[in-house]
Amino acid sequence: MQECVFIDGVRTPNGRAHREKGWFRKKRPDELLTEVYKALFERNKAVKPEDVDALFVGTANPSGMQNDVGRLAWLASGYPVRVPTNTLTNQCPSGMSAIMHAARAIRTGETDIMIAAGVEDMEKVPMGANMDFPPRLLQYYNGADLLMGMTAEKVAEQWKISREDMDNMAYWSNKKAAAARDAGKFKNEIVPIMGHDDAGNEMLVDQDQWIRGDVSKEKMATMQPSFKPNGSVTAATSSPLTQGACAVLMMSRKKADALGLSYSYKYSMGVLEGCDPTVMGIGPIPAVKKLFAKTGLTPKDIGPVELNEAFASQSLACIRDLKLDNENAPFERVNVWGGAIALGHPLGESGARITVTLLNVLKTEFPDAKYGLASLCGAFGNAGALLVEKV
Ligand SMILES: CC(C)(COP(=O)(O)OP(=O)(O)OC[C@H]1O[C@@H](n2cnc3c(N)ncnc32)[C@H](O)[C@@H]1OP(=O)(O)O)[C@@H](O)C(=O)NCCC(=O)NCCS
Numbered sequence: 011m012q013e014c015v016f017i018d019g020v021r022t023p024n025g026r027a028h029r030e031k032g033w034f035r036k037k038r039p040d041e042l043l044t045e046v047y048k049a050l051f052e053r054n055k056a057v058k059p060e061d062v063d064a065l066f067v068g069t070a071n072p073s074g075m076q077n078d079v080g081r082l083a084w085l086a087s088g089y090p091v092r093v094p095t096n097t098l099t100n101q102c103p104s105g106m107s108a109i110m111h112a113a114r115a116i117r118t119g120e121t122d123i124m125i126a127a128g129v130e131d132m133e134k135v136p137m138g139a140n141m142d143f144p145p146r147l148l149q150y151y152n153g154a155d156l157l158m159g160m161t162a163e164k165v166a167e168q169w170k171i172s173r174e175d176m177d178n179m180a181y182w183s184n185k186k187a188a189a190a191r192d193a194g195k196f197k198n199e200i201v202p203i204m205g206h207d208d209a210g211n212e213m214l215v216d217q218d219q220w221i222r223g224d225v226s227k228e229k230m231a232t233m234q235p236s237f238k239p240n241g242s243v244t245a246a247t248s249s250p251l252t253q254g255a256c257a258v259l260m261m262s263r264k265k266a267d268a269l270g271l272s273y274s275y276k277y278s279m280g281v282l283e284g285c286d287p288t289v290m291g292i293g294p295i296p297a298v299k300k301l302f303a304k305t306g307l308t309p310k311d312i313g314p315v316e317l318n319e320a321f322a323s324q325s326l327a328c329i330r331d332l333k334l335d336n337e338n339a340p341f342e343r344v345n346v347w348g349g350a351i352a353l354g355h356p357l358g359e360s361g362a363r364i365t366v367t368l369l370n371v372l373k374t375e376f377p378d379a380k381y382g383l384a385s386l387c388g389a390f391g392n393a394g395a396l397l398v399e400k401v
Pocket residue numbers: 102158159180222225226229230236244245246247248249250251320321355387388389
């Protein structure tokens with residue numbers, strides 16, 4: 011098998027998916043993808059669009075403006091028609107699946123230069139829009155139990171995650187994200203793009219819209235549950251509705267060497283795993299266990315971990331069960347620059363985003379670590395886990 015190395019990864023800032031307040035409310039998801047495709051070619055001049063063997067692009071809801079968005083964004087960018095593009099979905103792990111598919115194509119020797127991407131605009135293509143559940147599914151599940159917020163509530167109850175611990179985790183996610191932003195840690199991954207402020211004026215956006223540097227535990231404690239009367243999951247302990255795109259340039263090591271490109275990490279292994287859709291948030295538990303079983307690694311062999319924060323309840327359940335870090339935030343190696351609760355979670359983008367952030371965290375905060383781990387859950391019990399290794 012060929013080795014597959016990561017050459018570069020870029021993302022748009024994450025915008026709030028809101029018709030009046032979202033910084034990217036005037037942009038379409040294909041335009042967000044064009045921004046990241048373009049940035050990869052501008053930053054890596056040795057690679058031209060015509061050199062790319064193929065693209066895999068993940069999105070959680072491939073309907074409306076996101077229908078075959080990978081291909082249509084590529085063509086709308088004026089790039090060569092011969093480069094094939096495959097838009098795929100398995101809900102939130104879609105962007106991570108795109109990386110796995112690209113890596114496998116490279117490792118088998120079928121391709122040498124791949125782009126894997128993820129995109130979601132939760133304002134233009136809302137969660138669940140155009141969804142038509144198979145009626146037969148309802149023999150097995152109550153439709154309401156499959157709604158994301160309800161799954162987060164069930165995880166909180168079954169894994170006994172307290173409201174206080176969830177609020178504490180959301181507090182630290184925001185604090186760490188704000189500190190990372192203020193220290194310029196996201197500069198290598200964020201491509202500044204034009205957006206609009208609340209008043210409608212054009213502005214260059216170079217940071218995520220959702221991060222709350224002034225987050226307060228006192229305010230959070232007063233917030234009402236968002237999904238269930240007497241529940242414990244609030245807007246503060248949920249990932250917010252977001253718009254964003256991310257793209258990763260991957261290559262066979264042989265091709266990267268031939269082009270004189272530098273790299274520090276390679277794709278080691280990726281696994282997909284399923285779990286009960288009514289507690290979809292615990293998906294990283296079986297996914298990471300499967301990855302550990304296949305590699306023989308244990309948590310102590312891993313440096314940083316990027317675990318997508320769909321909700322604080324499911325993140326805490328996964329961290330505790332897998333013994334990835336302390337019982338409670340602040341964590342030492344999980345999401346050291348904050349997570350999706352603060353940064354935002356553009357569904358199909360996030361699997362690519364956490365992988366890119368993981369590579370940057372490895373390089374800057376854990377330069378001696380051999381391995382980094384990224385994992386996320388997804389609607390209907392889809393989950394993914396991905397291991398990167400220092401070369
Ligand atoms: C929870 C959810 C329903 C809230 O949506 P919403 O009602 O539109 O609310 P917002 O996110 O705009 O937040 C509601 C209010 O709480 C406030 N808020 C949110 N987090 C806060 C915090 N940490 N501290 C103080 N206020 C906070 C917001 O500012 C907003 O008030 P504002 O409009 O005055 O600014 C929505 O974000 C959601 O569905 N999230 C989950 C998405 C999901 O399922 N993803 C898939 C996971 S697999």
